Amino acid sequence: GSENMNRRFVKTTTDVLLLIGLVVMGITGIGMYLAPPGRMARAKNWTYLGLDKHTLEDIHTYFGFMMLAIVLLHLTLNWKQLKSLLNDLSKNKSDAIIVMTAVLFVIVSMLIYLNI
Numbered sequence: 564g565s566e567n568m569n570r571r572f573v574k575t576t577t578d579v580l581l582l583i584g585l586v587v588m589g590i591t592g593i594g595m596y597l598a599p600p601g602r603m604a605r606a607k608n609w610t611y612l613g614l615d616k617h618t619l620e621d622i623h624t625y626f627g628f629m630m631l632a633i634v635l636l637h638l639t640l641n642w643k644q645l646k647s648l649l650n651d652l653s654k655n656k657s658d659a660i661i662v663m664t665a666v667l668f669v670i671v672s673m674l675i676y677l678n679i
Contacts, residue, residue, distance in 0.1 A: 570640070577637050584630040591623040 594611035598604045604616035611619060638645065652659050 574640050577633055577640060580633050581630065581637060584626050584633065587626045588623060588630065591619045591626070594619045595623060 590612070591614075594614065595616065597611060598616045598619065599607060599609055603609070609616060614622070652662060
């Protein structure tokens, strides 16, 4: 009934907000990556999509914290499905290996990029 529709609305809204956050963080992240190092961006009046480096960083940080909160809400709303998925994954070794390989690839790629 009504409670189920409210839950569906909240879940859909959460998913849309996560997608918007992902897009904004992707765009601002690319801009920050392309920005000249240090204070050169300000000295050159550098902008990306009309935004200076400081503004890109502010937007990126704000959306990052907002996404953390929304991810927690998303996990809470989808906890049963997540537990079921992990349970299914634990029974299927080939799928588990694929998922673990993907996760490991992302972690190793980040460590290489960060020179750690």
